[in-house]
Amino acid sequence: MNTLDPSILTSPRAYAAAVLVETALDRRQWLMERCPVEWRAQVEEHVKSAWPKVAAYRRHRAGREEQAREKPTAAQRRDATPKPRHVSRSAPEVGNAAIAKLRDAIGKGAA
Numbered sequence: 001m002n003t004l005d006p007s008i009l010t011s012p013r014a015y016a017a018a019v020l021v022e023t024a025l026d027r028r029q030w031l032m033e034r035c036p037v038e039w040r041a042q043v044e045e046h047v048k049s050a051w052p053k054v055a056a057y058r059r060h061r062a063g064r065e066e067q068a069r070e071k072p073t074a075a076q077r078r079d080a081t082p083k084p085r086h087v088s089r090s091a092p093e094v095g096n097a098a099i100a101k102l103r104d105a106i107g108k109g110a111a
Contacts, residue, residue, distance in 0.1 A: 012039040016046030020054050 009015045015035055022028045035043050 012042040013046060015039060016043045016050065019043065019047050020050055 009018060015031075019028050019031045019035075022031060032040075032043070032047075
């Protein structure tokens with residue numbers, strides 16, 4: 001894209017945006033030298049006020065790219081064979097007594 005296209009650079013703000021897009025310092029200086037004289041002070045003000053935000057965004061993007069290149073940590077693997085659980089079993093007499101109590105409660109409530 002040609003950053004000095006007259007149809008795009010119709011205001012000092014648009015010119016400052018074109019300067020901020022450039023990543024190379026010499027190219028930004030070259031654009032500022034060719035800035036119209038009546039816009040130069042306003043363009044410099046726009047660039048000075050926006051440059052910290054642009055630099056912070058570029059640092060952020062570089063950090064995200066670095067994270068994207070890193071290999072994620074491996075997930076913890078499950079054991080292939082399940083481990084037996086110790087489950088205590090109740091005596092059949094205890095279970096039968098509980099069932100008998102429930103049957104008595106139901107039988108008395110229905111009558």
